[in-house]
Amino acid sequence: MPTIKKQGRPKSEEKYHMILHAASRLFLKEGFANTSMDTVAKASGVSKQTVYSHFESKDALFKAAITSKCRSYQLDTQQLINATSNALSLFECLQKVGHQFMRLLQDPDAIAIFRVIIAEAVNNPHVATLFYQAGPEASLETLSDVIETFGRGSLNHDLAHQLACDYCSLLKGDYHTMMLCGIQSPLSNEEIQSHVAQAAEKILLLFTHYTQQSGSRSSL
Template identity: 85%
Template sequence: MATTRKQGRPKSEEKYHLILHAASCLFLKEGFANTSMDTVAKASGVSKQTVYSHFEGKDALFKAAISSKCRSYQLDTQQLIDATSGSLSLLECLRKVGCQFVRLLQDPEAIAIFRVIIAEAVNSPHVATLFYQAGPEASLSTLSDVIEKFGEGSLSRDIAQQLAVDYCALLKGEYHTMMLCGIQSPLQDEAITAHVNSAAEKILLLFTHYTQQRN
């Protein structure tokens, strides 16, 4: 009797995620400088050639790890775009994105990678650049696209970009610095909602101000 093969992810996709997970753990534990493609291959149980077949180098692997973490909190480009494809208002969209952003900020792995970046930034600013490009810059760019879209032509690209930056700054506040210093406990859902609502309403006021100026 013929056996039915269990359906699942293709082996190449499974290895991709296996490598990415192993690399993420190593970057957190050892830092960027002390993590090599050899150690990633050993930790993931594949050959070095297999690692290179999925990632062209350590830079690409690191950026993929950062992007993956953002994606897990629905803060990657496509998911941010999807957030505005329905019937959400700008305020509702800001609240949705804001809550996920705050949860990402207080994720233990996200805090750990921030600390790694800070520790290595002086001697290796290249690492900080990779982190910024894959995480904050990518999300800010898409969020500004979302805000500009809601402006319906009455908001310049520069203003939309500034509103995105301002929103993220309001969400971080002193809370994020305290989290990095280990003197702030993670916010619970009710506190997250209150914090995000306050920040979102301030950005909506600025958004309304700028759009009315152009009309």
């Protein structure tokens, strides 16, 4: 009988991930300014032309690296949207997102890239903008949409966005700054669950307050 070869990922997809992985390592090690498409090509074992066939610029490659890290913690746009379609309550959704968010904050690579951004922001504010657009801004916008959806018309997008920002601020607290400074050990899973639950409860109170206010106004 003829041997049937197992289907793997298409070569183009494999090269995409090879390039993305190599670029992510270089951005962490060398920083954004010192990483070129040439060095990415060499590190990933492909031609420069192949790199450009997948990523039109270094900016696009950097944003893809940030998005990929968020996605690995289920914090990309589609995964956040899916959280509202699985019969979860708002509190459960906030807990799910918050737990993944806290894990991302204490990921060694995430801490390293934050430090890279801080180091380069003064002389290269463009890289800070790219990071914000691909990471925090994208996640905040989608979380805002999720919260607005749970409001069922009684919460406008601006208020939903403010609640999303407040939630992320509560989760970060002093903890994130201390992590960046290297004076905070990673939280245990139990500590994360407790911290997230407290933050989610506070946001749920604000959410309830705003939606009840809206209901009171509509009944006048």
